[in-house]
Amino acid sequence: MSTVFKALSDPTRRKVLELLRQRPMSAGEIAAHFDVSKPTMSAHFAVLREADLVASEKQGKTVIYQIKMSVLEDALLGFASMFGWELKEGASPPAPPADKEVTE
Amino acid sequence: MSTVFKALSDPTRRKVLELLRQRPMSAGEIAAHFDVSKPTMSAHFAVLREADLVASEKQGKTVIYQIKMSVLEDALLGFASMFGWELKEGASPPAPPADKEVTE
């Protein structure tokens, strides 16, 4: 749980997850959305992997990252339930794939 | 949003919030639940205040801290909604006031 929240505490990593919500992506494709070096992105991926929030699969030259929604959901739910909240499937559409900005 | 998640990334601070869910408490009363020095707790309180997750009110000698549920809810909801989730009032009881342990 701590690893998940630690992972979520960084805006870049939160946006990575948001990107991956749309579809699995390669490391390079994700990195293209950010203004940091490849090694830095790689480190962020490692944190997300460590928290088990993403799965990675090597496909030839590239590495495909995929979000593990259930892990994210469990962590969020686990925390929310401490405060008397439940997590419900939203009525709204799965959310637009728009290139939205992360709230700093 | 980042300040909230940053605040939530520490287990001690999460447990402080959990304690405050029961009722407002003085700094000392909260600190008594943890095995760290008062100044360290004071620093944690400062982070929670910075994130606007708690309100503090000086009452004579002591300082009373109170959780700001709406702020926590907004942050959680704001994030959850990115993934197509909603936050619902839990059917389960407001959660027992038991001295539970925080999941590391």
Added chain:
DNA sequence: ACGTCATTTCGATGATTGGCTAATTGTCGA
């Protein structure tokens, strides 16, 4: 076998974090 491309690892750096003790501030009762 070679060059290229995608990604990660290595090594370094400055900033932030969580922790402490000691000192300070503010409030109350005697």
Added chain:
DNA sequence: TCGACAATTAGCCAATCATCGAAATGACGT
């Protein structure tokens, strides 16, 4: 006014973090 108590501030330290450039790894295609 003094002493005791609650809490914060000040100053310090070790560990972690986000970042980088350079080097290493691994997988093509030629």
